[in-house]
Amino acid sequence: MSRKSKTLEKPSFKYLQCKVKDCYNEERVDADAKSVKCSRCVQRAVGAPQVKAQKVSSGRPAGWHFMAEFVDKDGNVFHKGVEQPELKGTLKPTPPKEKTTPKKRISKEEKLVALHKKKMLAKKKEADKKAKAQAKKDGIKLPAKKKVGRPKKKATPKKRKVATKTSPKRKGSRYK
Numbered sequence: 614m615s616r617k618s619k620t621l622e623k624p625s626f627k628y629l630q631c632k633v634k635d636c637y638n639e640e641r642v643d644a645d646a647k648s649v650k651c652s653r654c655v656q657r658a659v660g661a662p663q664v665k666a667q668k669v670s671s672g673r674p675a676g677w678h679f680m681a682e683f684v685d686k687d688g689n690v691f692h693k694g695v696e697q698p699e700l701k702g703t704l705k706p707t708p709p710k711e712k713t714t715p716k717k718r719i720s721k722e723e724k725l726v727a728l729h730k731k732k733m734l735a736k737k738k739e740a741d742k743k744a745k746a747q748a749k750k751d752g753i754k755l756p757a758k759k760k761v762g763r764p765k766k767k768a769t770p771k772k773r774k775v776a777t778k779t780s781p782k783r784k785g786s787r788y789k
């Protein structure tokens with residue numbers, strides 16, 4: 614490719630003024646375009662998009678359409694989402710399902726740690742059992758179990774925080 618061919622012989626676009634009277638907006642158009650209507654004028658002609666009203670909750674539980682039988686608060690009976698007018702008021706309203714709290718998610722590491730702890734505890738128990746059995750066999754009294762671990766600290770009363778003028782008061786703060 615020679616350097617000369619880089620310069621365009623024919624521009625690929627041009628600017629045209631909007632064809633609407635009293636509108637002087639310029640739009641970038643194709644070189645062959647004869648006229649243009651600018652985006653603002655198109656928008657004005659089309660009008661603002663309609664925003665659909667938000668769905669209003671029926672107050673029925675999720676999936677009531679698929680329940681073999683569902684009775685709403687007013688006693689309307691539905692069989693798989695189809696109303697059964699002749700049964701209206703003959704049945705008790707379907708009680709709302711209790712919400713179940715989702716289980717706390719644990720990471721892989723936490724799972725492994727928990728498993729390890731469990732295994733170690735089981736091992737220790739097994740060892741203790743064996744030692745006890747052996748001692749019984751030999752007729753030796755085992756020394757009393759010593760408590761392992763750090764001795765517990767005596768609980769010291771916590772210092773109460775005093776709200777100062779500079780500290781911003783949070784909503785629902787204990788310290789008022």
Ligand SMILES: [Zn+2]
Nearest residue numbers: 631636651654
């Ligand atoms: Zn225009």
